Amino acid sequence: MRRFTEGFYGYAVALFVCFAAVGLFLLITPRSQGEHIPRLDYSITVANYARTVPYQVWAPVKDPEGWTPNSNRIAKGEGKAQVLHVGYATKARQHAMLIQSDEKPAAGFASRMANSDKPVGTQDVNGQQWERRFREDKNQRTLIRFLPDVTLVITGTADWPELGQLATALEQRPKPAAP
Structure with a gap:
């Protein structure tokens, strides 16, 4: 019995037991076969943004079919302007983002x-x-709409029709009542 616990044979047996345990673990552990893109709800971010800006906010009424909202934030722009970002993974697994602000000058933003x-x-x-x-070196396409009180930007690696889908989904949200 002593020869299986010492020397080369002991090492080989211990290694075999470890590999068998790892193999059994991998065999019984469930694994996802598809990619997982986290879904992040942007409704609270949009509502908070709407409370801080002097204009009606634009946001998707319904997300385009097969798209996953995966990022959102409110950032500081130039001259104390607030900037809303809502990002998506598109159905074709490209990136698209809605950005809006009343930052001036609008063309610079x-x-x-x-x-x-x-x-x-x-x-x-x-x-x-x-x-x-279009910026070729970054494969970045952008749609821009200049409105009197806000600039809407839809940008990303998504193709033009996909960016148009996001633009189509946008509606102006009513301004929330003051508390």
Whole structure:
């Protein structure tokens, strides 16, 4: 019995027992076969943002089919402006983000969010013209809509039709009542 607990044979038996335990563990442990993209609810962030800005906020009424909201935040912009970010993984597993602010100048804000100041055309979304910008080295497409009180930016690696889907889902939310 002593020869299985010492020397090479002892080492080989211990190694075999360890591998058998790991193999059994891997065999009985459930594993997910698909990717997991965390879903983050943005409704509270949008409501909090709406309470801090002097204009009606734009947000999706319903998320596009197959899209997963996976990030949201309120950031500080230039000149004390608030900036709302709502990010998505699209159905094609690309990235798209809605960004909005009343930061002035609006053109500077839009250029910073698009990483480009050069329009490459327009895109019609529900009868409204959105400006297109494209930054090739980052594979970043951007739709921009300049409104009198807010600038809407939809940007990401998603293709133009997907960005248009997010723009189509947007509606102006009523301003929350003051407490």
